[in-house]
Amino acid sequence: xxxxxxxxSSLVTNNPELESGLLGELSDAAFIEQDGxxxxxxxxxxxxxxxxxxxxDGKSVxxxxxxxxxxxxxxxxxxxxxxxxxxxxxxxxAGIMTTVNATRQATDEELDENxxxxxxxxxxxxxxxxxxxxxxxxxxxxxxxxxRLAVQHTEDVxxxxxxxxxxxxxxxxxxxxxxxxxxMLEACAPYxxxxxxxxxxxxxxxxxxxxxxxxxxxxxLLPRIHxxxxxxxxxxxxxxxxxxxxxxxxTHLSSKDIELLASRNTVATLLPGAEFSTRAQYPDARxxxxxxxTVALATDCNPxxxxxxxxxxxxxxxxxxxxxxxxxxxxxxxxxxxxxxxREDVGMLAxxxxxxxxxxxxxxxxxxxxxxxxxxxQETVISGTSIYRSNK
Ligand code: NIG
Ligand code: FE
Numbered sequence: 001x002x003x004x005x006x007x008x009s010s011l012v013t014n015n016p017e018l019e020s021g022l023l024g025e026l027s028d029a030a031f032i033e034q035d036g037x038x039x040x041x042x043x044x045x046x047x048x049x050x051x052x053x054x055x056x057d058g059k060s061v062x063x064x065x066x067x068x069x070x071x072x073x074x075x076x077x078x079x080x081x082x083x084x085x086x087x088x089x090x091x092x093x094a095g096i097m098t099t100v101n102a103t104r105q106a107t108d109e110e111l112d113e114n115x116x117x118x119x120x121x122x123x124x125x126x127x128x129x130x131x132x133x134x135x136x137x138x139x140x141x142x143x144x145x146x147x148r149l150a151v152q153h154t155e156d157v158x159x160x161x162x163x164x165x166x167x168x169x170x171x172x173x174x175x176x177x178x179x180x181x182x183x184m185l186e187a188c189a190p191y192x193x194x195x196x197x198x199x200x201x202x203x204x205x206x207x208x209x210x211x212x213x214x215x216x217x218x219x220x221l222l223p224r225i226h227x228x229x230x231x232x233x234x235x236x237x238x239x240x241x242x243x244x245x246x247x248x249x250x251t252h253l254s255s256k257d258i259e260l261l262a263s264r265n266t267v268a269t270l271l272p273g274a275e276f277s278t279r280a281q282y283p284d285a286r287x288x289x290x291x292x293x294t295v296a297l298a299t300d301c302n303p304x305x306x307x308x309x310x311x312x313x314x315x316x317x318x319x320x321x322x323x324x325x326x327x328x329x330x331x332x333x334x335x336x337x338x339x340x341x342x343r344e345d346v347g348m349l350a351x352x353x354x355x356x357x358x359x360x361x362x363x364x365x366x367x368x369x370x371x372x373x374x375x376x377x378q379e380t381v382i383s384g385t386s387i388y389r390s391n392k
Contacts (some may be wrong), residue, residue: 004050010364014348036383064128064356066337069298076102091278093202135160147191158194181215199235273306296336
């Protein structure tokens with residue numbers, strides 16, 4: 001069964017072989033989907049026949065957003081902490097324990113429902129692939145159940161027992177690091193594709209992070225790092241040294257960090273929701289692009305530092321405050337995310353890739369940043385199946 005989508009004013013393919021420019025953007029375009037994959041892309045005039053046809057009447061289409069960084073397994077709410085911050089209080093990693101306490105007290109059903117609710121929000125914002133991690137359990141049983149629940153919702157699941165040192169270990173950090181890279185990792189590795197560490201001020205230092213990530217690698221997990229969010233440090237250096245797919249946050253970067261990222265092709269994943277919600281300085285994406293660093297954009301959805309599931313919001317902030325061009329922001333939220341997750345099947349609309357796409361109620365992707373806060377997502381399609389349709 002083939003379906004032809006036609007009448008597309010602007011189609012972002014992310015395939016520069018099809019059309020010059022970063023996004024391989026086609027106008028008056030069409031594509032054909034079969035069995036969940038793209039089987040033909042081109043100009044509407046050249047479109048072959050298909051079993052059925054959907055005319056999009058001048059709407060635009062982009063690849064589904066790939067959210068390579070989210071923390072969806074949690075319970076509770078930290079709106080008071082947000083309110084205090086907006087009144088001048090500084091963000092600190094210590095707030096994570098509030099969510100850990102709420103998460104430990106929640107039932108499996110409550111946690112599962114929370115993940116599902118946030119995932120539906122993501123689909124409504126055009127996200128078709130998302131990563132999620134543990135990190136609000138911080139003991140063997142609660143990290144394990146976080147991951148067991150997460151694998152029901154996505155294949156990109158990350159073990160992050162090294163989020164912060166929980167209260168009960170506050171006088172013996174070394175013992176907690178041993179637990180994470182020993183018994184906890186042993187229990188959690190079968191449910192995870194990735195391992196992540198918060199290598200930053202108030203969390204784990206270079207040596208601790210390195211020991212934990214190396215233990216994860218020895219268990220077959222792929223490493224990634226929360227790096228340089230709260231202060232300059234050695235997180236990016238470690239990400240590059242270990243060949244991490246991505247260094248995430250990158251709020252505070254030295255010139256040396258940028259050189260390192262470019263030299264090993266480690267993706268810098270920027271998280272504008274975090275700077276927005278913690279009133280931190282925005283990193284300069286233009287500086288990264290100009291130096292040849294591959295950049296991804298992700299939501300960082302979590303109840304502490306970035307409680308948003310909206311990729312269009314992140315794109316708008318990235319363009320306005322991080323100095324991305326609209327094209328760069330769109331690429332980073334699609335192909336950039338796919339690269340940060342080392343996923344070959346998503347992030348572009350080309351023959352053989354997943355038919356994961358978003359129909360925008362706008363003439364082109366440029367309207368995402370141009371019309372901030374306006375819901376332009378008309379429909380979200382994953383593997384050829386519509387999973388959200390606006391009833392506007
Ligand atoms: O990515 N940086 C560390 N972890 C989260 C925040 C977690 C929290 O405040 O609950 C982040 O921003
Ligand atoms: Fe995060």
